[in-house]
Amino acid sequence: MIDKNAEATHLQYLKDEKFIEWMLTPTDELITYWQHFIEEHPEERGHLLKAKELFNQFDLSSYTLPEEKKQKAVERLEKSLRDYRQRRKVRRLLILGTSSAAAILLLFLFLFDRFRTAELPADASKDFYVGNELESKDILLYTGDQTTTFEENIDVTIKNDQVLQVKKEKSTDADEIEIDRNAINRLVVPYGKRSKVILSDGTQIWLNAGSTLIFPSTFGNKTREIKLRGEMFAEVAHDKERPFLVETEHFSVNVYGTRFNLSAYEESNPWVVLVEGSVGIKTEGNREMKLKPNEKAIRYEDGTLERSQVDVSSLVSWKDGYLTYMETPIYEVLRQIERYYNLSFNLDDHVSLQGVTCSGKIILSDNLDNVLTALTLISDTRYQRENKSIYIYRSET
Secondary structure: OOOOOOOOOOHHHHOOHHHHHHHHOOOHHHHHHHHHHHHHOHHHHHHHHHHHHHHOOOOHHHOOOOHHHHHHHHHHHHHHHHHHHOOOOOOHHHHOOHHHHHHHHHHHHOOOOOOOOOOOOOOOOOOEEEEEEOOOOOEEEEEOOEEEEEOOOEEEEEEOOOEEEEEEOOOOOEEEEEOOOOOEEEEEEOOOOOEEEEOOOOOEEEEOOOEEEEEEOOOOOOOEEEEEEEEEEEEOOOOOOOOEEEEOOOOEEEEOOOEEEEEEOOOOOOEEEEEEOOEEEEOOOOOOEEEOOOEEEEEOOOOOEEEEEOOOHHHHHHHHOEEEEEEEEHHHHHHHHHHHHOEEEOOOOOOOOOOOEEEEEEEOOOOHHHHHHHHHHOOOEEEEEEOOEEEEEEOOO
């Protein structure tokens, strides 16, 4: 159930079993329950409506998979449902037709605790990825000569250029840290954690796992400059007198009032995708490349920039608590999952599993087993956990 002391956002509802059941099979009992919930907690109405809006966007039937892959997916869903029924009673889902149930079951099943593979097949010695759960690290906030650590996700807001207000994910109270208005601050978000920052000009930045943001307590009169390593989504406050600039190791992004996503991890080619407005990307020695909405620019190792049309929703959905894939190679999916959950897979060992792709959506649940099961349902794989080790391998045919 919803924990009133937990994060007060729409994302908590996407992880709540009773909410999911209400969305899938709205019985009179569930409708009454949520009506009473809103009456008792009117401040949650907006979060609940946002959660319903996001939930209704999970239309997996829109994926144009080959018929053979669709059939395999349905077979995996049917098997997982049979296993699930052995542990829980599933009644109302049975009234759904096969085609619509396939899309809904994917979302439903991976939000609950279900089946797991019993043992690795004897012939899987070379055909699997091995991952390990890493030791959790704290978020670090450096302000001048002061360092503050946080065990959970945080929201940081600059107040009056001299105070950092920090709200922890599972707390309703906020801490305040005094800062020098001329100081340069640094927020280090390790794998397995996320944060949000509201800068002195009102710009909002969502930091993904494994990211570092360097930002001033207050901006100067001419420009607004920050530095990033990792990934962020930004909604930049409009100020035509002070251009907004993001520096990364390999290029800079000039922002002209906009919403965009920037990924600049060390182990992959950096890229920018534009949701709204306009941005310009400039590498050393090259002219600025301007992007239009729904365009992506990626920088390759030789320094060249390539522009393409993309579906931006699949590249920015992590901010709203889910990941979207369409025929995405499994090693790319695992790369995202290992950042988000502080895991380490042997992705550079050229493990076979070549040709295995993922198509569907994964809600970023707090329960890692839910996420791993979702992965197996949108790809032709299975998984097993042994202590802190995770094995992902091809499904038996």
